[in-house]
Amino acid sequence: xxxxxxxxxxxxxxxxxxxxxxxxxxxxxxxxxxxxxxxxxxxxxxxxxxxxxxxxxxxxxxxxxxxxxxxxxxxxxxxxxxxxxxxxxxxxxxxxxxxxxxxxxxxxxxxxxxxxxxxxxxxxxxxxxxxxxxxxxxxxxxxxxxxxxxxxxxxxxxxxxx
Numbered sequence: 635x636x637x638x639x640x641x642x643x644x645x646x647x648x649x650x651x652x653x654x655x656x657x658x659x660x661x662x663x664x665x666x667x668x669x670x671x672x673x674x675x676x677x678x679x680x681x682x683x684x685x686x687x688x689x690x691x692x693x694x695x696x697x698x699x700x701x702x703x704x705x706x707x708x709x710x711x712x713x714x715x716x717x718x719x720x721x722x723x724x725x726x727x728x729x730x731x732x733x734x735x736x737x738x739x740x741x742x743x744x745x746x747x748x749x750x751x752x753x754x755x756x757x758x759x760x761x762x763x764x765x766x767x768x769x770x771x772x773x774x775x776x777x778x779x780x781x782x783x784x785x786x787x788x789x790x791x792x793x794x795x796x
Contacts, residue, residue: 638713641747642695642723644788648673649721667692674716681777683712687734695721700728705735707774710743710792715778718789744793754782761793770794 649670671692678684688701697716703709709732717725746757754768762770772782774794779785 636727638717638725638743638745638790640717640722640724640790641788642721644786645718645720645722646677647720648677649719670721674719677719678712678715681711681715683708683715683777688712690716691728695723696726697722697724698726698728700731702732702734705733706743709733710745711775711778713743714745714775714790714792718778744795745790746793748785748787748789748791750787752785752787754785757791757793 671690674690674692674697675684688699688703691698691700699709699712699716703712713725713727716722744761746761748757754771755765758768758771759765768782771791771793772779774792779791785791
């Protein structure tokens with residue numbers, strides 16, 4: 635089982651407040667956990683990261699991913715997409731979860747948590763050896779990133795390994 639930690643108070647606000655959840659009388663009664671899982675699934679769908687055989691379970695501030703993603707890149711993007719949601723502190727891969735196409739033995743995800751004042755260029759310099767390779771990091775994090783300048787402290791990014 636693999637585990638990744640995220641900054642719980644950073645990220646896209648998907649869940650709204652508890653008060654907002656209580657004020658939604660037009661929707662059928664559902665637990666707070668079910669509401670949050672539905673919001674996570676909707677976010678993944680909006681990013682085009684849906685996978686038929688991948689399932690999410692929410693345990694407090696931890697999302698457990700089970701099933702098989704199409705490939706290593708998709709799996710890493712799924713981890714980041716749910717982990718970079720405000721209120722999520724950890725993402726775990728359930729036992730047996732992974733990819734349909736086996737990843738090479740050395741293929742372990744490399745993630746970086748953005749610090750205040752960092753840019754994609756600085757991150758590219760650190761991991762890829764050249765600041766002008768920032769676009770590789772940007773592309774590796776699409777569709778979660780919409781512009782290379784729109785990163786924020788606490789956000790976790792995928793670092794390409796090629």
